[in-house]
Amino acid sequence: MNMWIIGGLLLLIAFLLVKGIPLNFTKPLGKGAIKLTIGILFLFFFNLFGASFGLHIPVNIFTAAIVGLLGVPGIASLTAIHVFLI
Numbered sequence: 001m002n003m004w005i006i007g008g009l010l011l012l013i014a015f016l017l018v019k020g021i022p023l024n025f026t027k028p029l030g031k032g033a034i035k036l037t038i039g040i041l042f043l044f045f046f047n048l049f050g051a052s053f054g055l056h057i058p059v060n061i062f063t064a065a066i067v068g069l070l071g072v073p074g075i076a077s078l079t080a081i082h083v084f085l086i
Helices: 002-019 023-053 061-070 072-084
Strands: none
Touching: 023 061, 023 072, 061 072
């Protein structure tokens, strides 16, 4: 069973090396990874500076995606949720 999985992965890698990775597949993934990374950095710095005011937003995939997609309004909305609902 493991031999079939390893053989299939090697065949897939060889195919991608010969044919190339399609660009229409990698561009959205790259942009999404960059936005997620920016969201994590925004949350990190917000938690760093917000600690003096008693504000903390947990850093997880959901909050990072919100902040990565929305930017500053995303941090503002998560802060409002934290202050008024939690």
